[in-house]
Amino acid sequence: MDQKLDLELIGLTKRYGDTVAVDMISYHFSAGTYACLLGPSGCGKSSTLRMIAGHESVSDGAVTLAGRDISHLPPAKRGTAMMFQNYALFPHLNVRDNVSFSFKMAGVDLATRYRQADAMLELVDMTELADRLPSQLSGGQQQRAALARALITKPDVLLLDEPLSALDPFLRVRMRAELKKLQRELGITFVHVTHGQDEALALADEIVVMNDAKIEQAGQTRNVFDAPATAFVARFLGSHNVVSMPDGMVAVRSDALQLTSTEAAKLPGTITNIEYQGTHVALTAAVPGEQEVTALLSDKDFFGNPKELGEAIGLNWEAEAAHALAQ
Amino acid sequence: MHAGGFAPSGLFYKSSRIFEAGVRNNSVIGWLLAAPLSLVLVVFLVVPIAMIVVVSFWGATEWSIYPAFQFDNYAFLLTSDVTYRVFFNTLKYAAITWGFTLLIGFTVAYYLAFHIRSLTWQIALFLLCTIPFLTSNIIRMISWIPFLGRNGIANSTLISMGVIDEPVEWLLFSDFSVILAFVHLYTLFMVVPIFNTMMRIDKSLIEAAADAGATGWQTLWHVIVPLTKPGIMIGTIFVVALVMGDFITVRFMSGSQSANMGRLIQNDIALLQYPSASATAVILLATVLILIGTLLRFVDIRKEL
Numbered sequence: 001m002d003q004k005l006d007l008e009l010i011g012l013t014k015r016y017g018d019t020v021a022v023d024m025i026s027y028h029f030s031a032g033t034y035a036c037l038l039g040p041s042g043c044g045k046s047s048t049l050r051m052i053a054g055h056e057s058v059s060d061g062a063v064t065l066a067g068r069d070i071s072h073l074p075p076a077k078r079g080t081a082m083m084f085q086n087y088a089l090f091p092h093l094n095v096r097d098n099v100s101f102s103f104k105m106a107g108v109d110l111a112t113r114y115r116q117a118d119a120m121l122e123l124v125d126m127t128e129l130a131d132r133l134p135s136q137l138s139g140g141q142q143q144r145a146a147l148a149r150a151l152i153t154k155p156d157v158l159l160l161d162e163p164l165s166a167l168d169p170f171l172r173v174r175m176r177a178e179l180k181k182l183q184r185e186l187g188i189t190f191v192h193v194t195h196g197q198d199e200a201l202a203l204a205d206e207i208v209v210m211n212d213a214k215i216e217q218a219g220q221t222r223n224v225f226d227a228p229a230t231a232f233v234a235r236f237l238g239s240h241n242v243v244s245m246p247d248g249m250v251a252v253r254s255d256a257l258q259l260t261s262t263e264a265a266k267l268p269g270t271i272t273n274i275e276y277q278g279t280h281v282a283l284t285a286a287v288p289g290e291q292e293v294t295a296l297l298s299d300k301d302f303f304g305n306p307k308e309l310g311e312a313i314g315l316n317w318e319a320e321a322a323h324a325l326a327q
Numbered sequence: 328m329h330a331g332g333f334a335p336s337g338l339f340y341k342s343s344r345i346f347e348a349g350v351r352n353n354s355v356i357g358w359l360l361a362a363p364l365s366l367v368l369v370v371f372l373v374v375p376i377a378m379i380v381v382v383s384f385w386g387a388t389e390w391s392i393y394p395a396f397q398f399d400n401y402a403f404l405l406t407s408d409v410t411y412r413v414f415f416n417t418l419k420y421a422a423i424t425w426g427f428t429l430l431i432g433f434t435v436a437y438y439l440a441f442h443i444r445s446l447t448w449q450i451a452l453f454l455l456c457t458i459p460f461l462t463s464n465i466i467r468m469i470s471w472i473p474f475l476g477r478n479g480i481a482n483s484t485l486i487s488m489g490v491i492d493e494p495v496e497w498l499l500f501s502d503f504s505v506i507l508a509f510v511h512l513y514t515l516f517m518v519v520p521i522f523n524t525m526m527r528i529d530k531s532l533i534e535a536a537a538d539a540g541a542t543g544w545q546t547l548w549h550v551i552v553p554l555t556k557p558g559i560m561i562g563t564i565f566v567v568a569l570v571m572g573d574f575i576t577v578r579f580m581s582g583s584q585s586a587n588m589g590r591l592i593q594n595d596i597a598l599l600q601y602p603s604a605s606a607t608a609v610i611l612l613a614t615v616l617i618l619i620g621t622l623l624r625f626v627d628i629r630k631e632l
Contacts, residue, residue, distance in 0.1 A: 055534045076540030088535035092553045102539035104549070153539070 005031035011061035023213035036200035039210035081155035087146035089134040096130040241293040256321035257295035265314025383605035400606035417587035424509040432517025440525035475499040500582030517562035524558030
C-alpha cells in the first residue's frame, strides 16, 4: 500500500460552547491499518470520527490525509467515506440506487453507475438483493449495502461509526470477520469506532483508547493489551486486575494469576465467587485493601485441585506479568 | 423419547381448538369494537350522502319539489355552458392555491425541521404558526378587505412610495384576492403534515448524502422531497378538498364576481332548488374523490398514519 496515504490527526480539538468533546489529540494512522477508536460513550471517539469525515467542524488542529490538510474540505472531497451507525440507507431507493447514489450526484450516466454498483454489490455478496428496498433487508444485509455504498467512491480511508452495534451478537461476530477480510482485500485504512473491547481486540491492528476527550493509550493492539499504561485502560480492556500493592498500582492479567499456599503468596485472599465458564473457571477473591481480583484458571487446573467458597488462598504471579500503572 | 412423541401432538390438537375458539371470540369483539365508530359514520356520513344522491334525482318546479327518479338535473347541469366555466374556475382556484400553499408550506416546514436546532424552538415556532387560527376564518378573510381596497393600506402605501400613480384595481374583488385569501387560510394545512413527515427523516441521511457528494439542492431534491411525499400528499388532500368545497371565501373576496361549484350549490339552495343543488354536490364530490383517488395511487400515505 502506498505509504503516502497516511492519515494524521494533529492537535485535533472539538469544542461545543464551553465543553471540550475532543481535547488536542494527535495520532498517526499508517496507510492500510485497521484502527479502532475505543472508549466509553461520551469519550469523544465519535466526534473524532465525524471530524475526520467532515460531518463535524474542526474547532482546532488539523486532519491530514496523504500530507494534505483536509480539515475544512466537504466530506466528499476528502478521500474518506463514512459508514453510519444505523447505516443511513435511503429508504426510498433500492440497494442498487443507494450504492450508486454518489455517481448519480456526480452526473454519471445510468449504465455506468449501475455497472459500478453491481461490481461493488458483488464484492459484498449482495448481487441478488440489488432490487430490494432497505426495509426488506435484514440487519446484516443492510450493513453490506451500506458498506458497498461507502466503498464505491474508492475512498482511501473508510470510517465506521459503531458498525456492529445494531446487530445481534451472533451476526456481530460474523460481520466482524467479514469486515476484517474486506479490509485485508482492499488494503485501505479502516477507522472503526466502538465501545466494545472484544470487537476492538478482534479487529484492530492498532487501537486508540480514549477517555474524557483525550487519548489514554494508543498503539499496536497487542502492545496495548499486554502493557496497559493506566488503570482506566486496564479496566476498560478487561481481563486485567488492577491491584493496589505497597509499591503502587499494578495491572495483572487474570490468566497470569496462579494459586499457591497463603504463605508463599504475593497476595492472600478469600474466595467470594466461583464461576464455571466451560474452558475456564473464573475465581474471584477478596484481597486486603477491600479489593477484588479475578483469577482465570483452566478447567484442568481448577478441577485438579478444587476450591470452595470462603476458602483462604494465596495468589501469585511472575514478576514480569505485573505492569506498574500511571495512576 | 419415542413415548414422549405423542404428547406434543396432543397438546397441539388442544391448543388449535383453543385457537379456533379464540378466533370466534375475537371476531365478535372486533365487531363490537368497530360498532361505535361505524354507527357514527353511518349516521353522520353515509346517510346524509345517500340522501343527497337520492334527492339529486328528484324533480323541481318553480314552487315545489317532488320525489322522482329522473336525470333532468344532471342533464341540465352537464349541458350548460355555465357549469363548465364554473367547474374550470373551481379547478383553477384549487390548482393555483395548491401551488402556492405547497411552495410556502414546504419552505416553512423545511426551515422548522432542518434549520431550527432545538426541539423547544421548533415547537414554539410551530405554535406561532397556528396563532392566526385562533380567530375565525371569516374574520381573517374579511380583514384583507380594508387592506386591499381601492383606498386601502396596500394602495395608499404604494402611491406614497411612488411605485404607482393611481390605485390598483385588481387587488380586491378579483381572482387575485380570492387566491390570496385561500393561500392565507390554508397554508397551515400544508405545513403541518409536511413538517410532521420531515421530523421523521433521519438526520444521518442528510450526512450520508453529503458524504456521497450531493450539494444542498441535490440533497433536497433526491432525498428530502421523496421522503416528504406522503406529507405533501396529505397536505394536498386537505388543501384541494377545502378549496374545491369552499363558497364563502369566493363570495367575499371576489365581491360575488366569480363563482365556483360551492357558489353554484349555495345559489340553488337559496332558491330552494334542492334537487339541482344535490346534483351539483354529487358531481363535485365525485370529482374530488377521483382527484384524491388518483393522488393516492402515486403515494402510499398509510405508513404516515
